[in-house]
Amino acid sequence: MRRFSFIAFIFFASLGVGLAAEVVDKIIAEVNGVPITYQEVAAPLAGRLAVLSDTMEKEEYEKEAARLIRNALEDKIKDMLFLHEAKRRLSEEEVSVTEVEVEKIVEEAIARAGSRENLQSELRSAGTTLNKETERLKNQALVMRFLHKTLTPRIRIAPKEVLEYYNAHIDEFQEREAVKIRQILIKFSEYEDREDARKVAEDLLKRLEEKADFANLARRYSRGPYAEKGGEWEFLERGNLLAEVDEWAFNLPLGGVSNIIETEIGFSIIKVEGRKYARTIPFDEVEARIRLHLWQQKFYQEMDKYYQELRKEASIVIRLK
Structure with a gap:
């Protein structure tokens, strides 16, 4: 498929005629007398436009690129x-x-990068500078502080709204049965044959029956993904483990240890460390979460309304066609 470059798009977007550089610097809008150039708007989209130019035909690309520029x-x-x-x-x-x-925030970023010079180098590679990013962050922070101060008094959430949302979206507040396990995995790939691997697994199971610490054995012998954590997995719902392990995990009692479980990759021994039963989460456990969700929805609605208010009062000239 033919590639349409970012510069080529400048001609396709019907922004005027002349040299590409002139179009890039072309003023496409003014807000209260302050100009906006094509480059200011299009530069952040360069990467996305490049991807689109590789995947779309010319006409489709022109239409989509123009839409992105206008937005x-x-x-x-x-x-x-x-x-x-x-x-x-x-x-x-x-x-x-x-x-x-x-x-x-900037100082923390410098610390993570190792030095100011390192951060500046990373930003230059990304096509920006530390000064520009600092100014951008400052402006964003000022806007958010102002909007929260201005719009928060407009937002009201009645207790009835929160309860109505809970009842209307009850499916969102279902918890499925889940278990937390520890695992010791003896991989076949690390032994000459399966019998050697089985002997190791049998020895470990015997030690566990003699009250050896499961986590210590997992750290020492397991080749599972969480061996360093004593073989401890996070809570998992059904279907997230190998079928043979899954079957044991959801049928053992809390604290129970399995027999040797043979799977396609090795022998496992598991211990059930925790269990959550399927349930509907009570309203009082999610009330604050729902209230925050509704507040965020209303905040963005109020932000859009406020923007329209400001837009009506502002002097805006758009030259983008």
Whole structure:
């Protein structure tokens, strides 16, 4: 399939005529007199556009790329309006606190990278700089602080709404039966024949019957995925283990130890460490989670409404066709 490059798209997107560089720098919108260039909007999409150009025919690619550019432009306008309001209406103290929080995040990123130079190098490889990313984080943090301050008073969640959501989505609050096991796995691949592997498994089972510590034996002898953790798995529902192991796991009592279980990869011995029975999670256990979910839904709804309010009041000129 023919590849359509990112630069080629510039011509296809009907943004004007002339040299590609001129189109990249072309002003495609103005928000309260502040220009937005094509490059500002399109650059973050370069990777995605490159993938699309490899997988789509020319006409389909042009249409999808144009849609992405228009959506990205709308997001850019939204960001600019929110940031303008945040800088205008947040107090100096709120701005200062936000900047300190961002500086802390940047310092943590530097520490993870090993040095400021390492982080700067990583960011350059990604096509950006530390200063640009710091400024971007600061602006995002200012906007979120402002939106939370402005929109939270608009949000009300009645107890009735929370209960109605629970009843309407009861399927979301079902827990299936699950078990937590420890496992000792003796792999066939590490022995000349299966009988040698079986002898090791039989010896370990005998030690367990004599009250040896399962976790210690697992750390020493198991070749399972969690041997270093004493063979301990997280809680698993039916069907997540090999069928032979699964059958034992869901039929042993709590604290029970299996016989030697032969599977396609080796011999296993398991111990049931925990069990959860199938149940409907009671409302009081998920009430806070539901309330948070509803709050987030309403927050984003209010954010969209607020954006439309700001958009009506702003001077916006869009030249993208």
